[in-house]
Amino acid sequence: MDTQNLIDMANRIGDFFESMPDHEEALAGVADHIRRFWEPRMRRALLAALDEAPDANGIVLSDFVREALVGHREELTPAAASTA
Incomplete structure (x- = not known):
């Protein structure tokens, strides 16, 4: 995932x-x-990037997007895959 x-x-x-x-x-x-x-998997990768150092990937999340992700993290976090 890039x-x-x-x-x-x-x-x-x-x-x-x-x-x-x-x-x-x-x-x-x-x-x-x-x-x-x-x-x-795209949402998981984006949320993982949110938890890393702000400039770890060279391109920084804007403050506005960071605020949106933090404020809505629960609904953005994918449900765990079932193993049934």
Whole structure:
């Protein structure tokens, strides 16, 4: 998984939603977009990057995207795969 590409994509999503007048709605929009359109392994990799040093991958999450991920982490975290 190319973490730098995921961070870049998340930042572009954040750029779109950040222009919304309602800050909380914009944060929810980022999280909802990522939850709905990114597969679980992409979300896991992005959340893992969030937990690393801010500049560990060369491309840094924007403050706005970081706020969205932190505030909506529970809904963004994929459910554990069942072993049934």
